Amino acid sequence: xxxxxxxxxxxxxxxxxxxxxxxxxxxxxxxxxxxxxxxxxxxxxxxxxxxxxxxxxxxxxxxxxxxxxxxxxxxxxxxxxxxxxxxxxxxxxxxxxxxxxxxxxxxxxxxxxxxxxxxxxxxxxxxxxxxxxxxxxxxxxxxxxxxxxxxxxxxxxxxxxxxxxxxxxxxxxxxxxxxxxxxxxxxxxxxxxxxxxxxxxxxxxxxxxxxxxxxxxxxxxxxxxxxxxxxxxxxxxxxxxxxxxxxxxxxxxxxxxxxxxxxxxxxxxxxxxxxxxxxxxxxxxxxxxxxxxxxxxxxxxxxxxxxxxxxxxxxxxxxxxxxxxxxxxxxxxxxxxxxxxxxxxxxxxxxxxxxxxxxxxxxxxxxxxxxxxxxxxxxxxxxx
Numbered sequence: 001x002x003x004x005x006x007x008x009x010x011x012x013x014x015x016x017x018x019x020x021x022x023x024x025x026x027x028x029x030x031x032x033x034x035x036x037x038x039x040x041x042x043x044x045x046x047x048x049x050x051x052x053x054x055x056x057x058x059x060x061x062x063x064x065x066x067x068x069x070x071x072x073x074x075x076x077x078x079x080x081x082x083x084x085x086x087x088x089x090x091x092x093x094x095x096x097x098x099x100x101x102x103x104x105x106x107x108x109x110x111x112x113x114x115x116x117x118x119x120x121x122x123x124x125x126x127x128x129x130x131x132x133x134x135x136x137x138x139x140x141x142x143x144x145x146x147x148x149x150x151x152x153x154x155x156x157x158x159x160x161x162x163x164x165x166x167x168x169x170x171x172x173x174x175x176x177x178x179x180x181x182x183x184x185x186x187x188x189x190x191x192x193x194x195x196x197x198x199x200x201x202x203x204x205x206x207x208x209x210x211x212x213x214x215x216x217x218x219x220x221x222x223x224x225x226x227x228x229x230x231x232x233x234x235x236x237x238x239x240x241x242x243x244x245x246x247x248x249x250x251x252x253x254x255x256x257x258x259x260x261x262x263x264x265x266x267x268x269x270x271x272x273x274x275x276x277x278x279x280x281x282x283x284x285x286x287x288x289x290x291x292x293x294x295x296x297x298x299x300x301x302x303x304x305x306x307x308x309x310x311x312x313x314x315x316x317x318x319x320x321x322x323x324x325x326x327x328x329x330x331x332x333x334x335x336x337x338x339x340x341x342x343x344x345x346x347x348x349x350x351x352x353x354x355x356x357x358x359x360x361x362x363x364x365x366x367x368x369x370x371x372x373x374x375x376x377x378x379x380x381x382x383x384x
Contacts, residue, residue, distance in 0.1 A: 002370045003377060003384045004355055007348045011382065016370055020299075020361040022283040025072040031288040032259060032266070033246070034281055035074040035112060036274035037081035038065055039322050040088060040096065044334035054083075054092035054338045061096070062103050064275075064331050071282035073274065074110025075100065076149060080190060081272040082114075083319055085154065087339025090119035094140065101144040112182060112270075115141050116151040123158070127169055130156045134173040148181040149225065149270070150174075154193045163199030163209040170213045180222035182248060182270070185210060187228035189315040203233045211240055218245065225250045225270045229315070231258055239264055252311040252318070256300050259284075260293065272318060273307040276325045277362060306356035309349075317344040321353050325362065328354070328369040335376065347380055 001013040041064065042048040046055035065075050077100045078084060078093050088096070097113050104111035117125075117133035125133070130153060141148055150173065160166055174181070185206075188195035198206035214221045224241065226234045227250030235258070238247040249258040249267035258267040274281040280303050287295035310321035320341055327335045336342050354373055356362070363369040374384035 002354065002358060003374060003382075004351045005348060005377065005382050006351070007346075009382070011384075014355065014358065016366050017358050017361065017363070019364055019366055020279070020283070022279045023286075024070055025282060025286055029072045029282065029285045029289060032285050033074065033248070033268040034274065034285055035076040035110065035248070035270040036068045036278055036281065037076040037079045037270060037272040038068060038275050039319060039326065040082045040092075040338060041323075041326070041332040042334075042336055042338045044336060048087075048336060048338050048340065050087075050340045052339070054088050056092060056096070056338070057332070058099065060332045062099060064326065065100060065103060065109070066107065067331060068275070068278050069104075069107055069109035071278045072285075073278055073282055074112065075104065076112050076114070076270050077146075078114040079149065079151070079184075079272075080114075080186065081275055081319060081322060083338050083341065084114060084116060084151070085118055085191070086316070086319065087337070087341055092338075093119070097141055097146060098144050101146040105145055112147045112149050113141055113144075114149050114151045114184070115181075117153040117155040120155060125155050125159060127156075127159050127165055130159055130169055131172045134169070135176050138173065138176060142178050147179065147222075148177065149184050150181045151184045152186040152191070152194050152197050154191070157194055157197055160199065163205070166198050166209055167213055167216070171216055174213075174217040174220040177220050180220055182223045182225055183210070183213070183221060184225045184250075185227065186250075187230070189229050189313075190227055191316060203228065203230065204236075207233065207237050210237065214241070214245060218242070221245050223248050223268070227251065229253045229311075234258060234267065235264060238267060252307045253304070255307070256297070256304050259300075260288075260296060272322060273303075273310065276310060276322050277303050277307070279364065280360075280362070302360040303362065306353065306360050306362055309352050309356050312349075317341070320345040321350070324350055324353060325357060328357070328372055329364040330368050335372075347377070347382065350376075
């Protein structure tokens with residue numbers, strides 16, 4: 001049995017379920033391209049308090065990437081899941097990119113990494129400054145041997161006055177790219193500062209700007225990652241993309257149907273949720289590779305409730321749930337996070353994550369997860 005706790009302090013017990021018997025793939029995943037956006041692991045004894053420079057446990061951080069690669073998944077690194085703009089400073093970001101690129105090259109693992117403007121200390125810079133900042137990180141990333149996800153920039157959101165400003169900045173940055181990149185549209189749920197990204201709070205108008213940017217540089221855009229938590233908007237943009245530009249879903253609420261697809265097509269995946277659900281993601285795509293859509297649905301369908309809990313409002317604290325599950329599953333020694341972000345979710349919220357992970361088979365080592373969770377309950381003053 002495993003103990004749960006609610007917001008009133010009441011405890012209950014449910015049966016601890018066995019881990020699924022998923023099997024690692026023996027060949028590359030074929031029917032979908034899947035990246036799991038990996039988190040970072042802090043040193044347990046480091047001064048990773050709010051505002052302090054990130055001090056990472058590099059062995060655990062890189063071992064987690066190898067865990068994802070072992071399941072046939074690609075890794076999306078230095079993204080918002082890795083706490084960009086929420087504790088991961090510029091120096092740690094550069095080192096993360098360099099180390100991950102070297103590890104990926106050593107094992108032949110798929111890797112894309114985030115390029116942003118967040119190394120600039122000034123809150124407000126000019127459009128030219130945004131272009132220069134993007135190019136700085138772009139060249140560092142390409143020199144490291146990694147492929148690029150061009151992330152949404154807070155600096156650009158502050159500096160832009162109209163859609164044409166976005167078109168200009170992206171045109172100049174894409175022209176400097178040595179290889180096609182993935183564009184990242186991160187919605188306000190993930191970062192309130194990006195609510196009018198691409199020049200408008202209206203999704204249709206912003207989508208038009210995004211599509212213009214792609215049309216003006218089709219050979220420089222490999223795909224688009226949409227993280228709006230709006231499945232209909234993603235499908236609408238997806239329908240207007242021309243090959244070889246691909247849609248990578250970042251919708252942690254609706255990924256099952258978007259990846260599964262329909263008569264209008266399907267989305268590939270670049271998801272923070274899959275950092276917490278790597279074995280499920282692999283097994284589900286293996287089922288699609290075998291032409292078994294029913295098995296895909298059976299495997300991945302039950303995980304969506306867990307993902308919705310992890311990404312519940314305020315959504316930008318989802319990273320806490322991802323790291324918490326990593327700890328429960330034995331991928332890191334401690335529950336702490338860079339910037340003290342492990343305190344961003346309540347004990348009842350984490351309890352619901354435990355319940356839903358137990359329901360869908362998201363506890364990879366159930367006995368270890370129970371031991372660690374009950375220990376956390378005990379030190380928090382809840383009898384387990």
